[in-house]
Amino acid sequence: MKYAVLGSGAMGLRLGVLLQEAGFDVDFVDTWEKQVETIRSQRGVYVSRDGQHKRLVPVNVYYPEEYNGQADVLIVFTKQYMLADLLERCAHFFNDKQYALTCMNGMGHIEKLNQYFPSDRVIGGTAMIGTVLNQAGDVDFIGQKGAGSVNLANQTEQPDEMTHQIISDFKTAGLNPTLTDNFTGTLMAKVVFNSVVNTLCTMFKVRMGEFIQAPTTRALSVQLIDEAYDVCERAGIKLLTSRQEEWQQVVTVSQTGNPLHFPSMYQDLSNGRETEVDYINGYIYDLGKKYNYEASTHNFLRNLVHLTEFTDKFDVNGFINQVLEDDKASEQKAAAVSQ
Template sequence: MKYGIIGAGAMGLRYGVLLQEKAGKEVEYVEPWQPNVDKIREQGGAYVSRDHENRHLVKADIYSPEDYGEKLRREGGDPDVWIIMLKQMQLEDALKRCADAGIFKDHQVVFSAMNGWGHFDKILNYFPKERIYGGTAMVASVFNGPGDVDFIGKPGAGTMHICAMTEEITDIEKEMVADLDKTGFNPQVTQNFRGTCLAKVIFNSVINSLCTMYEITMGQFISYPGAMDMARQLINEAYDALERDGFKPIQDREAAVQEVDYVSRVANPLHYPSMYQDMHNGRKTEVDYINGYIAEVGRRVDSPCRTQEFLRHCLHIAELAFQIHKKEAAEAGSK
């Protein structure tokens, strides 16, 4: 089975590289951001580290959507599975470029474990629900810049879930799981699509937002004596609203709280979440698709998520403050 990765950033490269190296699969990358395409081509691949060590070059066949469409018309060789790992704000334009380039085919399926909620509505414009798989990826990676990624955590330390949008277990899903198991992602199949995907949204509404706002690692956050109280408040608020909206969780509330503790304290204590990385690289964060999504559901079902809403505003202020301080530092340095 051949894989195509849409989005060669932190998570896209992690999935692609490990499928190449550990599962022996053919992987090609479609990247909408041209500087990343250019750098990886210039280097002859992407530089990959693990926990800031053993930096080495890994071959990566990478294309813009338009270039990939031309390649397929010349040579054929369509992927069987697309893995989409982009930021929510990038997705709509990237999907349109891919569709316009003619790289989506009727035999293909798509899997995405993006952060936030909203991407499946966009993917449904190009793939029927029978060919869509979602899930979670409880692993950490850092995108240092074009063509340079750092996998955080020991091999095999992460976990992921995968679920068909139809909630039926299929043969191609079993094959994907077998491949992903070789990579050390420890995939688990579920039959609760929304519950599976929202589990990561709830987790990120705690970790991503608070670590980014205070510019601390996950381990530093969990070392605060009141961290678990904060996690429990945000998680209970999210469950109250989402359950009223028909959400059937894959784990109970206390298990969700304990997952925050385990991932922060044991699995990835040195990790700055992707939202922090976005802010520090001048990119807009996905807070509106995480805390903002939960708050939106709460308003719709009359179960106000005041803490989630407040935290969404706090993150936007943190974005603003970071840009102000960055500008002030640059001005001071030019004097």
């Protein structure tokens, strides 16, 4: 089976490289010029694991406009706010037999995919896999080989032969897939997880292993989990785990799964990119409002992240230097007046 990864950032590269190294035919499609040109110039992508054993993996990468491959499955992995443009630029090579599979963060992407693919050819899911894009053409797989897992579900909640083939391929690639029959619950489970770990790690700029050690982490996490579960109950969404199990997943993934990992939201913030907080905490809050429920902690965190996005644009050192220069000039002026 042939795969094409649309959006070759950190997670797109990880899934695609693992499938390619398992023997499957994989192409990569991306709109980021620096990524495409770097990979082409170095004839592949550099891959390391936990910052060690860097190696060059040859890959085929294309801009959307030049790609005409006949992929059976399109793995869609980009930022929520970039998806509409990516799909529009790729639409010329879509056909009525392809399946679209996505494990993107947040919510809002399925509606966009359904503009091009019917529900019986859409597979949604979540990936508990830590990956860091160090720079263009250089990706770091966090965790030991075989670490992490993927939950997948058909949008129709009726798995077919193609779905089972994809699950088999993902197992061969060491992605540890699980097939569920709860589409929305599967997607929302990761939204809840990210609304805790991604957002709090980003706000305080810590790795997951550092975050889980803080004395206040449990109280903050449980408060966010409870609000999210209250929203889902009102919306009629049955999640895959109980509230206690969701908290335990936060503990397990942070302590043993990806303790060295900076979540993707932190990576976006630190690189001056827009975060996806509106599609995570913001989505939970907005969904709650539809059912007259105020998930106020999620809304508060969403606004704090946006404030951090704004304040991080300032050059703090430059600002301090300017203040010192202004103070020195004022002192000199005062001295001149006194003389």
